[in-house]
Amino acid sequence: MHNAAPDIFRTFSPWALTGVLGLLGSAWALSAWQKLGVGKDLLWSAARATVQLGIMGFVLGWLFRQHQPWLLLVFLVLMILMAGRFNRKRGAGIPHAYWIGVGSIGLAATVTLTWMLFSGLVFWRGESLVPIGGMIIGNAMNAVSLALNRLRSEIDQREDMLLAMLALGAGRRQAMRSLYGIVVRSSLIPTIDSLKSVGMIHIPGITAGMILAGMAPLAAVSMQLVVMLMLTASVTLSVSTAVLLAAPYALTFSQRTEG
Template sequence: MNNAAPDIFSTLSPWTMVGVMGLLGSAWALSAWQRLGVGKELLWAAARATIQLGVMGFLLGWLFRQHQPFLLVLFLVIMILMAGRFNRKRGAGIPHAYWIGVISITVATVVTLAWMLMSGLVFWRGESFVPIGGMIIGNAMNAVSLALNRLRSEVGQREDMLLAMLALGANHRQAMRSLYSSVVRSSLIPTIDSLKSVGMIHIPGITAGMILAGMAPLTAVSMQLVVMVMLTASVTLSVSTAVLLAAPHALVFSQRIEE
């Protein structure tokens, strides 16, 4: 088992990457043939991911050699601030969507990393602190984007009911409370479904990567379980915080009553 990793990863070469990009080209061809309208976005996303991962590889190599906790925290802070930009796009129309995303992701990241540091599952080393923090931030960002998008949709669908509640004297937070549970539940569906199906329907990336690297399967799945539970908890924290912060500000149409 320990000899598997060199044999597998020795096959990676520039030509291998060209072949992988060919797979993306087939997806682009299908989009063009059926006029799905996602071909340009696929190519742009792939090009952007290639550049970003290349830069990330060099940056992490430098960061891991510094052994400075302050730099590790600063790196995660920058990632959170950048993640807020994606949340602002998905939450367009909701006031303060950027800062709602930043605060929600920060809460999830701080609470989750603090618990893992105290439990001894993560150490103040770049090799563990940054990758785990990055996973938390990335998953929290996606979940908050789903929550903000769903919140806008729910407000649009229930506009008459919410307007009636406001006309009867309810404030914004009281009117929006009826949407909290449905928005949170719908935003957590991908995360909860992944937790339910892990090991039965799909083999997650961490497990597959560790096995390919030559680690024993039982050790790999144990680490995967820790990560899945960690991500589920952090996503729940981020979504709940985002909904509590954003819901009162989502009633932008309430100004009609005052007019």
């Protein structure tokens, strides 16, 4: 069991990478044939991921050798600031979408990592803090993007009702309150569905990685459970915060487009 990971990675070769690229090429061909419009995004995303992961490998290797706690904090902050850029794109049309994303993700990451540090689930080392922090930030970023996108869509669909409530004297937050639950629930669907199906439909990445590295399956799934509960809590916190912050600004944008 403990030799599983070396055996697997010893068989990795350029031919394996070529095969994976071939699979991606078949997806691109299907998109081009059916005119789905995602082929360009597939190729660009794959190329970008290759470059980014290569750079990340060198950066993490350097970071882990420094043993400087403040560098870990700087690295996590930079990740949060970069995540805000994706939120700004998905939340186009909502004023301050970038800072709303940064603030909500930063809050969720701070609360979750602080609790995990105090509870002893992670340690103040790069090998422990950065991967867990990256998972929290990445999952929160995706959920906040969904939330901002859904919020904008709901306002577009219900604009007449919301403007009527404002005309009758309701405040912006009061008018938007009916949308909070709808947006938060829809944004949490992927996270909650993953939590429901884990272990029954799919084996998550952490479990698979630890088993491949030689860890006992029971210990691997125990760690996976902790991580998934942690991610669910942090995603819920980030989405709820983002919706509360964004709602009145999004409604202001809607009013401006009316005239």
